[in-house]
Amino acid sequence: MSRAGEVRRTTAETEVLVRVQLDGAGSCDAQTGVGFFDHMLGLVARHGLLDLAVEARGDLQTGSHHTVEDVGITMGQAVDEALGDREGIERYGDALVPMDECLAQAAIDLSGRPFAAVDVPLPATTIGGFESELLEEFLRGFANHAGATLHLRLLVGGGSAHHALEASFKAFARALRAAVAPNPRVKGVPSTKGSL
Numbered sequence: 001m002s003r004a005g006e007v008r009r010t011t012a013e014t015e016v017l018v019r020v021q022l023d024g025a026g027s028c029d030a031q032t033g034v035g036f037f038d039h040m041l042g043l044v045a046r047h048g049l050l051d052l053a054v055e056a057r058g059d060l061q062t063g064s065h066h067t068v069e070d071v072g073i074t075m076g077q078a079v080d081e082a083l084g085d086r087e088g089i090e091r092y093g094d095a096l097v098p099m100d101e102c103l104a105q106a107a108i109d110l111s112g113r114p115f116a117a118v119d120v121p122l123p124a125t126t127i128g129g130f131e132s133e134l135l136e137e138f139l140r141g142f143a144n145h146a147g148a149t150l151h152l153r154l155l156v157g158g159g160s161a162h163h164a165l166e167a168s169f170k171a172f173a174r175a176l177r178a179a180v181a182p183n184p185r186v187k188g189v190p191s192t193k194g195s196l
């Protein structure tokens with residue numbers, strides 16, 4: 001069965017459409033109006049082996065905060081939809097990703113319980129319209145709406161915000177890929193509670 005999700009979300013600040021295919025080939029069509037963010041979403045698709053389409057029209061005259069956060073929320077909702085009852089999946093995923101001088105570590109539990117702990121110290125800067133502190137907003141929006149517990153830390157590096165952000169988005173993507181992976185040995189929902 002194809003594990004796909006499609007969510008359109010409209011507020012006074014943004015209009016976002018996300019389509020995701022969990023068992024994809026890594027293709028991405030991201031149009032958020034924030035160049036660096038499109039670049040990061042491309043990395044998430046490629047390293048998460050997701051097929052991803054993201055269209056966002058946001059109030060960028062206020063900066064990219066609303067747009068980035070709302071894409072995180074909408075992507076979380078689309079992944080939640082694609083996961084369905086979460087039967088037969090790994091549920092847990094983690095990744096340790098180097099990017100030149102940077103090393104990022106991510107761990108995800110598709111527990112159904114939202115939580116995000118992000119420890120990526122970065123210089124306050126804006127790259128291609130993306131304000132560096134928005135990594136945490138994106139991940140928190142995603143975790144809260146995907147029903148995921150997410151930890152992400154930058155173990156080494158941070159001087160180059162571009163490298164640190166790339167390492168972080170790639171670690172998130174690879175941990176997510178591992179967590180959503182089907183496992184034929186997992187019968188039913190991977191929880192002793194019987195539901196997630």
Ligand SMILES: [Mn+2]
Pocket residue numbers: 039162166
């Ligand atoms: Mn790059």
